[in-house]
Amino acid sequence: MLHDWTVSERAHALWRVIEEGIVHPEVSSMAQSRSRRVLQAAFRLPDPDVGEEWGASLTDRFKQLKVLKGIFNGATTTQPMEIAWKHGVERLAEHLEERFDALGTPDDWARYRRASLETPRQVKGPVVYRRPSEGAQKLFVNLHIMTVIMQGRTEIRRISERLITSQDENGLNYFRAWSFSSESALRDRTYAQTYALWGCRAEHVMENGLPVTQLWFPRPLRTGEQAHFVSEVVHETTEEKERGWANVEVDHFGIAPGELRDGVLPVGGLTIRIRFDRDDLPLAVWCYAEQNERERYEEPRVGSGRRLDLVCGDVVKTFPDPCQPRESYGIAYSWFSDDRMEG
Numbered sequence: 001m002l003h004d005w006t007v008s009e010r011a012h013a014l015w016r017v018i019e020e021g022i023v024h025p026e027v028s029s030m031a032q033s034r035s036r037r038v039l040q041a042a043f044r045l046p047d048p049d050v051g052e053e054w055g056a057s058l059t060d061r062f063k064q065l066k067v068l069k070g071i072f073n074g075a076t077t078t079q080p081m082e083i084a085w086k087h088g089v090e091r092l093a094e095h096l097e098e099r100f101d102a103l104g105t106p107d108d109w110a111r112y113r114r115a116s117l118e119t120p121r122q123v124k125g126p127v128v129y130r131r132p133s134e135g136a137q138k139l140f141v142n143l144h145i146m147t148v149i150m151q152g153r154t155e156i157r158r159i160s161e162r163l164i165t166s167q168d169e170n171g172l173n174y175f176r177a178w179s180f181s182s183e184s185a186l187r188d189r190t191y192a193q194t195y196a197l198w199g200c201r202a203e204h205v206m207e208n209g210l211p212v213t214q215l216w217f218p219r220p221l222r223t224g225e226q227a228h229f230v231s232e233v234v235h236e237t238t239e240e241k242e243r244g245w246a247n248v249e250v251d252h253f254g255i256a257p258g259e260l261r262d263g264v265l266p267v268g269g270l271t272i273r274i275r276f277d278r279d280d281l282p283l284a285v286w287c288y289a290e291q292n293e294r295e296r297y298e299e300p301r302v303g304s305g306r307r308l309d310l311v312c313g314d315v316v317k318t319f320p321d322p323c324q325p326r327e328s329y330g331i332a333y334s335w336f337s338d339d340r341m342e343g
Contacts, residue, residue: 001106013112017099018043018092023165023224027091034071035088038081041065042089046128058085111267129254132325137176137252138168141323142226144255145266148246148274153335155244158233159197163226167253171220175200176251177213179233192233199229243297244282246272247330248323255323271318272331278313282333285310287317290327297332 002010021027022043028036040047041061044054049068054061062081065072072080103109143163149156158179166172177194194213196202203214217227248255248270258269276282285308288296300306308315308331315331323329 002109013109016112017096017103019045021092021095021099024095025222025224027095028088028224034080034084035091037065037068037071038062038084039088039092041081042085048129048131129322130324130326132253133251135251136325139164139166139172139175140253141165141255141270143266143268144248145271146246146248146273148272150274150276150280152277152280153244154235155246156235158235158246159230160232161228161230163228164252165226166221166223168221169223171222172217173220174203174214174216175227175229176207177215177231178211179235192235195232195234197230197232199227200231202231242336243332243334245297245330245332246274247296247328248272249328250323250325252325254325255319255329257322258318258320260318266318269319270323270329271316272329273314273316274331274333276310276313276315276333280335281310281313282335285315285331285333287319287329287331289319289321289329290324296328296330299332299334 002013005013022036022039022045028039037047039045041050041054041064042058044061050064052064055064059078062078062085065078065081066075075081141162141164143161145161147159149158160177162175164175179192179194180190191211193204193211194202194215196215200215200217203216205212205214213231215229215231217229221227255270256268258271259267261267272287274285284299286300286304286306287308288306308317315333317331319329
């Protein structure tokens with residue numbers, strides 16, 4: 001039915017359906033299951049616990065799984081991997097047969113076509129994410145759109161729309177969110193509450209002496225299950241700063257590469273939008289990714305690719321590359337000109 005698609009588009013759309021199938025609860029119920037690990041090895045999907053490139057043959061890759069002693073009980077042969085492969089690939093085939101029956105029209109396949117339009121660098125293999133921190137939230141973010149509303153030189157609202165995929169074999173109950181309105185030290189910051197708008201409910205708690213909002217899902221999400229939800233932060237502070245920023249800290253398993261439909265509509269990855277007050281526009285706006293705190297808020301030189309254009313008082317940035325765990329991404333702005341940077 002996809003006669004107007006290129007061979008490459010069809011191949012990569014098929015690959016995406018297979019990737020989704022591998023993590024589907026009907027195929028492999030949890031991240032630590034033998035079937036999940038064997039299927040990842042068979043299809044050369046990243047496994048941070050293996051920590052090396054997959055071998056050329058299926059047998060070579062099964063031998064590499066011996067390092068997962070807690071999963072394969074210290075196996076000295078590949079027999080446990082071969083048994084897990086037999087069961088796993090049978091379940092995957094059944095799932096794919098049902099999935100292909102459900103994908104009955106070109107419209108059903110449309111989102112996979114957009115997902116397959118990647119750069120040559122990305123098409124060579126699945127994106128590899130670094131290991132998250134020990135306390136990272138057990139989830140992966142497929143889509144995060146953050147919209148910031150300014151009044152004068154003050155941020156007054158921040159709305160976040162997210163589509164996430166659970167990576168918690170025990171069931172993911174909530175998303176942990178927090179925001180603050182001041183720049184002072186961690187324990188002295190002025191925190192702003194997060195409110196639930198769609199697909200979740202908010203519970204305000206204290207964790208390690210700091211205020212946190214738990215955005216609870218309607219039910220726990222097993223590994224591979226998704227949730228779409230929207231939250232909002234309302235800032236009550238009237239403090240005006242010479243510089244400001246909208247920052248996203250990746251305290252989970254990462255964010256997908258940015259995707260735009262028709263070059264405009266964000267359908268994947270991280271997008272940050274800021275609507276400035278038309279009567280008080282900044283002189284410079286720029287984006288940053290994977291930089292230390294000093295570099296993030298230092299205005300780049302004129303002509304730098306990190307500088308962003310204001311259009312009718314608005315600025316938007318979709319980050320094309322995957323957002324890695326333990327990193328920060330955002331947009332910064334300034335109401336004064338840094339002459340030292342314009343040489």
